[in-house]
Amino acid sequence: AAGAKIIDGKALAESIRAKLRDEVTDLSENNGGFIPHLAIIQVGDREDSSLYVRQKQQAALKIGMKFTHHKLEATVSQAELLSVVHALNDDYRVHGILVQLPLPDGMDEKLVTEAIDYHKDVDGFHSLNIGLLAKRDHEPLFEPCTPKGCIELLRHAGVDLNGKKAVVVGRSNIVGMPLAHLLQGENATVTVCHSRTQNLEDIVRTADILVTAIGRPQMVKGSWLKPGVVIIDVGTNPIPDSTKKSGIRWVGDVDFESASQIASAITPVPGGVGPMTVTMLMYNTVLSAKRSLKGYRRPTQ
């Protein structure tokens, strides 16, 4: 077989970032030095969180945005954390606020997530934004970054979703659930699978479009697939690899080798969804900054 077309997330992310950089330059030139500003709050210093914050910082700076990193001790009280959130909510110069999860044990992640002004909720995780995402004929202020990245990849690959059967494996609040709504918004017929799903293989085989956000290395095999399926593999899982200095390498939830023989198109891991997630965060922050210039406030509540 000729094998699947590779959907290149890295290249698409780079081209979107280049456009955002131009946009930020224009915004600044036309508005007396105005700069979109992303603020990230990190509590404690988990290594993985620090890495993710650094990736976002690098992307923001490269695009020409302002980035502030609010690093709090792991021992900070929830009230202190909330007061930092509130100060950023009230600072009109800040356009996007993100609290890096997970928070230390004992902190209420829900409360902190909902405390962010939903006008600055560039992660798109606030329940009001999720509700607006779920409702037909409504629009959230921001679409969650990873799901939005998946839709951009499908669009870029020229995939027609209208009336097609999409299967999403995974129902998390940050990937599976919001993605199902975005796919449905494109008029796909969506099935959401999860760990309790019976006959997963048979359901996956009905998919014209398959999205995996499971966290199980190479679980989905080529033999599970309908020929010609388009695959977006969100999974990013470490597996041991003694040929690497780090001792690991990253693989998706899909067994790329067998799947790419059956699919018509597939995202690689790494280099597929990953680079799009950070890019969509930048996109949302620029969007928020542009709205702030127009004095935009959604009159809700």
Added chain:
Amino acid sequence: AAGAKIIDGKALAESIRAKLRDEVTDLSENNGGFIPHLAIIQVGDREDSSLYVRQKQQAALKIGMKFTHHKLEATVSQAELLSVVHALNDDYRVHGILVQLPLPDGMDEKLVTEAIDYHKDVDGFHSLNIGLLAKRDHEPLFEPCTPKGCIELLRHAGVDLNGKKAVVVGRSNIVGMPLAHLLQGENATVTVCHSRTQNLEDIVRTADILVTAIGRPQMVKGSWLKPGVVIIDVGTNPIPDSTKKSGIRWVGDVDFESASQIASAITPVPGGVGPMTVTMLMYNTVLSAKRSLKGYRRPTQ
């Protein structure tokens, strides 16, 4: 064939209302005459709206609740309507607020729906409640009434949803979408179909549980079904019937005669989902009243 078991919504609704009546009596006795209070705002006098309001009023009064009907002229301004909503929000003696839809042309239904304090949103339509419904490990303050009624019917019929394949036809904000989330919350694997779905018949045939909320009289035929499927038919459609004084009768989205030969259980129309919807509204209002006694306020935003 023996034919399907009939899931009797009228009987279940009556037994729940009887329990609510006892609960309201107890609440009042133990709290110095405290009475749960449902307030409905109606703008204009569409005949169908007046009928629905009357049904809710009768149910509320029979249960022993207080009911106020705020009837505004069709010519009222949106600002006046909003001021009525705000006054009810601020009145601590009111536990449930509902704006009867549709509103007259030119009024912003979204804005009005979101203006209701989500602590009193007994319809469960506020975007914050929908967002909390959509998120795993979160809970809305109120589940939308018709979807909640469907779940109660399935529970009452002893249907095991865990891991089962549920197909919901219809994706409206008030039925299909929230119902899909409730079914998924019970660990069903849910597919949502709609007017753009291709091969609808084949997808319906995969269902262990089928819910129709389409608005197309008797569209789904027995030949579309997997033997043993459980059917919840939300559709309530008038068709001409010269033997009736009114000239019409009500049928579901499912062709009851052929479907009841194949299904293991099915709701009738009328007498299935219909009576449950109003009952769940009463349930939500009593729930809100009980919370108010505890000084309950969800600390969001």
